[in-house]
Amino acid sequence: MTCENNGLVERLRECEEELGCQKDDLEIWTDALEELPEIEDAFEVNGKKELHGKTILDVGTDAVKPLYIALKFEPSKIIGISEELRSFSSNLEQKSKLLTKTKIRFYNCSLFDNVTLDRILKKEEIDEKGFNFVLVSKTLHHLRTGKCIAKKRGKEHKKCPEDERCCIYGFEKQKMFDRLLELGERVIVYESFSPQDKDNDKMRGRGGYFTTKEWIETFKSLSEKYRVEFIRPKKFPLNKETLNKVDSILRQVDCICFYVEK
Secondary structure (H helix, E strand, C coil): CCHHHHHHHHHHHHHHHHHHHHHHHHHHHHHHHHHHHHHHHHHCECCECCCCCCEEEEECCCCCHHHHHHHHHCCCEEEEEECCCCCCHHHHHHHHHHCCCCEEEEEECCCCCHHHHHHHHHHCCCCCCCEEEEEEECCHHHCCCCCECHHHHCCCCCCCCCCCCCCCECCCHHHHHHHHHHHEEEEEEEEECCCCCCCCCCECCECCCCCHHHHHHHHHHHHHHCEEEEEECCCEEECCCCHHHHHHHHCCCCEEEEEEEC
16 A cells, blocks of 8 residues: 555545534534523422523533533533533633623532532632522433442443443442532432443543432432432422332433432
8 A cells, every 4th residue: 555545545434533523512512502491390399490690600611511501501600510511612712702691610529529529610710609590411320439339230340440440439329419519509410321221431440320229318318317218200309208219210211211309
């Protein structure tokens, strides 16, 4: 093969990669548009979705939902944090000023990085009361911090490798929601789950979809300490009487939305 042909093949490969990235970006925009109607009722307070003057922290932001929320509801400010911001985040932040009065800011920051997050909150003038809403969209299963539980899921996991590629941390539900509720008055969780599928964006032991058993344990723990309201697939308060509904609901759907308040 000539050098000219080698160059052509290399260029074709680059074009293929560029198209793949553009396809991924397009899916993020369309997915966010489809998901917002599933989430927006969780912003309702006293029968009204009135977000003027409100602040939102978007944990694990996709950078797109904040724009859609700003265009539709015009909250005062939306801060998005993620350990891996989308490539278009900075451009979207700048261009959003032409479309909405809502201040949209994105930061490369982990929820677990208290020093950096505190610096961001101070810069954005968020007081000790925190945000009005904390949105955790398709991110909750990445907030695993406990010991590896992969062995409980499959006998093939006999030892944790150094890179933890096949590890799955446990979810410390009480600790995590205590932290989230320190940051905001209402924590809105939107989560898709498919335990039998591979979680492609799992980082080391963090990630791995929740099993039905993990969901039941989480909801039981939350209902004992906090106010929990289901939004999707249907609205109902979570308490001792309704907790037994959760198992049958989880077996029928692969996506849920609920919120938690003190």
